[in-house]
Amino acid sequence: xxxxxxxxxxxxxxxxxxxxxxxxxxxxxxxxxxxxxxxxxxxxxxxxxxxxxxxxxxxxxxxxxxxxxxxxxxxxxxxxxxxxxxxxxxxxxxxxxxxxxxxxxxxxxxxxxxxxxxxxxxxxxxxxxxxxxxxxxxxxxxxxxxxxxxxxxxxxxxxxxxxxxxxxxxxxxxxxxxxxxxxxxxxxxxxxxxxxxxxxxxxxxxxxxxxxxxxxxxxxxxxxxxxxxxxxxxxxxxxxxxxxxxxxxxxxxxxxxxxxxxxxxxxxxxxxxxxxxxxxxxxxxxxxxxxxxxxxxxxxxxxxxxxxxxxxxxxxxxxxxxxxxxxxxxxxxxxxxxxx
Ligand SMILES: NC(=O)c1ccc[n+]([C@@H]2O[C@H](COP(=O)([O-])OP(=O)(O)OC[C@H]3O[C@@H](n4cnc5c(N)ncnc54)[C@H](OP(=O)(O)O)[C@@H]3O)[C@@H](O)[C@H]2O)c1
Numbered sequence: 001x002x003x004x005x006x007x008x009x010x011x012x013x014x015x016x017x018x019x020x021x022x023x024x025x026x027x028x029x030x031x032x033x034x035x036x037x038x039x040x041x042x043x044x045x046x047x048x049x050x051x052x053x054x055x056x057x058x059x060x061x062x063x064x065x066x067x068x069x070x071x072x073x074x075x076x077x078x079x080x081x082x083x084x085x086x087x088x089x090x091x092x093x094x095x096x097x098x099x100x101x102x103x104x105x106x107x108x109x110x111x112x113x114x115x116x117x118x119x120x121x122x123x124x125x126x127x128x129x130x131x132x133x134x135x136x137x138x139x140x141x142x143x144x145x146x147x148x149x150x151x152x153x154x155x156x157x158x159x160x161x162x163x164x165x166x167x168x169x170x171x172x173x174x175x176x177x178x179x180x181x182x183x184x185x186x187x188x189x190x191x192x193x194x195x196x197x198x199x200x201x202x203x204x205x206x207x208x209x210x211x212x213x214x215x216x217x218x219x220x221x222x223x224x225x226x227x228x229x230x231x232x233x234x235x236x237x238x239x240x241x242x243x244x245x246x247x248x249x250x251x252x253x254x255x256x257x258x259x260x261x262x263x264x265x266x267x268x269x270x271x272x273x274x275x276x277x278x279x280x281x282x283x284x285x286x287x288x289x290x291x292x293x294x295x296x297x298x299x300x301x302x303x304x305x306x307x308x309x310x311x312x313x314x315x316x317x318x319x320x321x322x323x324x325x326x327x328x329x330x331x332x333x334x335x336x337x338x339x340x
Contacts, residue, residue, distance in 0.1 A: 022189020145181030
């Protein structure tokens with residue numbers, strides 16, 4: 001059987017690396033990695049190349065004619081570009097249309113969230129989605145809820161600090177009862193491999209899911225498993241909205257300060273997940289999403305409890321080690337007095 005050819009942007013990133021692993025393990029794809037010129041010689045790119053992946057070096061912000069040549073011949077193009085570079089996918093989508101790509105998967109991979117001033121990240125993705133639709137380019141949009149790897153609280157003993165994005169991380173947001181869709185970062189790629197091999201998902205939104213849990217349920221689960229008691233802090237919906245307004249005002253006053261604008265990210269995630277409660281199956285269905293668990297009942301994603309078990313054993317892999325954007329985000333949160 002012929003393999004489908006896939007061009008993957010982001011193979012060295014968190015989401016993209018999961019996708020790379022999932023595609024290679026699935027065994028039905030010939031995978032190439034689209035890499036920017038400045039990273040072509042990086043150790044991460046070298047380790048991707050060692051996995052029998054063709055490295056395609058290209059500037060997605062360069063000439064559109066060259067980009068058409070780069071994507072020509074690929075059946076599927078997937079983008080897992082970083083959270084603040086969404087606009088850079090516009091020419092890639094145009095080139096994919098011109099080159100006759102059969103399916104374009106833009107960088108979604110976030111929580112279920114409507115466009116329209118809930119999360120600026122979602123709105124920046126929407127611009128790309130609308131461009132795709134105007135092109136009449138076949139697409140699939142894949143969201144994943146919150147990663148297991150960013151959805152756990154820290155413990156008083158400090159034993160899970162090694163893998164935590166924020167330390168301490170003990171806040172319950174807006175009461176903590178909103179149900180949340182969760183997916184283990186490592187399973188995103190396994191889901192993607194199945195989703196792009198499926199005619200039912202063409203021109204559709206799909207979300208992946210391992211569990212649907214509220215913050216209160218997550219806190220209780222890790223307390224029960226660790227025999228530790230977390231001293232919770234409580235952040236109300238009113239406080240979250242006030243912090244968002246404060247950061248927006250500061251961003252308008254100094255638009256070039258990326259650290260400050262990035263500090264909106266965790267706040268707007270909390271607005272989305274906890275205040276509005278968007279990231280749950282009923283609302284996803286209302287928005288027209290297909291659910292990957294229903295499409296692929298044979299695939300058993302890692303459950304959140306399994307992840308916590310690894311975490312408590314000291315075996316979870318920390319995410320975003322030495323990532324420039326995360327350092328900026330943490331600096332911005334400090335500067336703005338944003339409590340996670
Ligand atoms: N659902 C969740 O809980 C959750 C959590 C975190 C992130 N996300 C979302 O996941 C998505 C992907 O983010 P991420 O954090 O996984 O990304 P990331 O780790 O920052 O990786 C970004 C990737 O894009 C590549 N890249 C950036 N600009 C490029 C360019 N011009 N040409 C070619 N490659 C380029 C980078 O390559 P090099 O740097 O090696 O050149 C890297 O491989 C975002 O939408 C983000 O919001 C979701």
